[in-house]
Amino acid sequence: MEENLVIVESPAKAKTIERFLGKEFLVKSSYGHIRDLAKKNLGIDIDNGYRPHYIVSPDKKKVVSELKKLAGSAKTVWLASDEDREGEAIAWHLAEVLALDPEKTRRIVFHEITKEAIQEAIKKPRGINRDLVNAQQARRILDRLVGFELSPILWKKIQPSLSAGRVQSVAVRLLVEREREIMQFRPTSSFRVTAQFTFTDSKAKEHVLNAECPTRFSTLEEAGNFLESCRKARFTVTDVSSKPAKKSPAPPFTTSTLQQEAGRKLGFSVSQTMSVAQRLYEAGKITYMRTDSVSLSQMALGVARKTITGEFGEKYIKTRQYKTRSKGAQEAHEAIRPTYLDQKTIQGTQTEKKLYELIWKRTIASQMSDAELEKTTVQIGISGSSEKFTATGEILKFDGFLKVYRESSEEEEEARHLLPPVNKGQVLDPRQIVATEKFTQHPPRYTEASLVKKLEELGIGRPSTYAPTISTIQQRGYVVKEDRPGTSREYRVLTLKEQQVQSETRTEMTGSEKSKLFPADIGMLVTDFLVEHFADILNYNFTATVEEQFDEIARGKLDWQQMIDRFYDHFHRKVTETLEQSEKKTGERFLGHDPVSGEPVTVKIGPYGPMAQMGESGGENKPRFASMMKNQRIETITLEEALRLFKLPREVGKYEGKEVTAGIGRYGPYLKYDGKFYSLNRKTDDPLSVNIERAIEVIREKTEKDKKKVITEFEEDPNLKILNGRWGPYIKYGKDNFRIPRDRVPEELTFQDCKEIIRKGKSTGKKKS
């Protein structure tokens, strides 16, 4: 029996700490929260002071019973969960569920995982901070109330299975509003003039100097006039000035900045970054990856100094301690850094290595000297004109941290080079002067990582929820992540060369997008609905406002039930009102009349997604319906595009004497042949124009695949089959599926074998909550 049981949140942390504490200490993990509100009937007794009804989460039953046993036999139980609101609540739930005797229970916290810090913590135990626990309960209850009262309104008024919440609904709103800005955006153009000059120095060496006119000309005519005025002009250097500049490194990684940089530099998605980081953490290579803190431990700072001295020398060192500036940060952990900073690389997969090296570089760079630059500006006068040209250059005097790490924004900057040695008074020869038409850009669409950044700035969501939030809004269909091709656009160019001005038109690609988040129709509809009825919750400051109140609760200045009551009173009234009064929302938009029948054509969200309708329900003729295509949007589809949809399903041709038709169904575009359905490729096949050759190809491919799908069929019972599925072979019996034991060969199973497996094994399907 162990004298002492220490409980932390993460098993990897438990392993490390156990090494520091010695034999009398057994360190175990709770795997995060062990209890949560019951899912049935809200899990909150509203009439009894919002009393929460907690139950042990099904997947935590095992952990809890093990901890209970160990706690019973230990002399002292040390609750060492994180020092933030959630951590305090975990400690409290543990004390409750394990029925810990207060006499033998101690609450401790440490900020670094080092032997000293932990031993220090053991010397200074305290009790559980009930105010902090209450702040967490208020947070939890508020989120449950909002989520479980808003979502059912959406099921009734818009579509089943939709969801709304304090965090996700605001995330979608950000995307919807940005998309609307982009839709309304009209680019304007102006002309940018650049010049290439040459001159020879005293040693008769020729140099090239690139310069730009700071004035933008709004029309082709103005740009032309300017070039005309340059035709016979003299160009003289009127001023050369230099000034020093500095660049400082970025702070070490937090969850959010790691996600951003891994996205930009390595092309990782937010969830990919987190799972690679998790593996690095579990292998002991990096510190905890869900953190909002930018601070480094004293120990880490020391090792950083040593490593930098060894790698680059003394003058590259500048020890810095960063302070977090993001709202609502709780800083229970360190920044994300390598556990051993003297390890520049590690063993592992390619992705693990890449992410580790990124973290190493960022951490080391944060402790290095500023880069020193010299910025030079050259002014060039034009005779007979008040306009001028300027040339700028940058020289790196001392690289400092840039030796190891550049933020992506710095990388993207044009590589500025050294200017040629010009002096004031130097006369320049114009080789060519070019006026190019440039268009203004619409505001950028969000990527996964830039959305996380925005949420963090607004104080919405936590490091542990950024990745899940991003996937939830995609799963609900509110948002899609995709690439979109650009369109070509013409732009005009004027070139002055050898005293001649020439005009031409060129084309460029514009507006192409890669891995961007686009709101779908349902996301726009739900957002509009929520903003209309629950403006306060959809407000970007809602979280910040309630966070202030949670903080007051944590400081013992506000009663949590009072706070919730004040919120719920107003909120619930709005809920009832909306359920009673608001109409079902379909986002219907009228497009025009069908030129053939004269029937009205509308688009809206139907029970199976966005659809077009011709004719009115309840009118003389039954209305016709057609699903919209994946790339069409209710807000932007035209009458012509909608009319084309009604041409489906259409006959494609004949194959072996039987008719092949094409249409769009619930699961995308399809072919129908001989009573069976064949999916078309969403991206490359268009059911409106697909030809019979392609159709036959699709049908043949599918037939081939289906042949391989069935491994065995039984005469004894046609309901029983051995099939090849997504996760390998399995047994299908009626509606239920069964796994095949690992030691059996699927091809050799007999009817009796299968019956046996079915009898023994319970279905792998449907899980109970």
Add this chain to the structure above:
DNA sequence: CAGTGAGCGAGCTTCCGCTTGACTT
């Protein structure tokens, strides 16, 4: 992997934040 249509039925869906494996129809 399967399923391809426009409201009968019965009952379910849903939130945010902590944390990892188990194992998907």
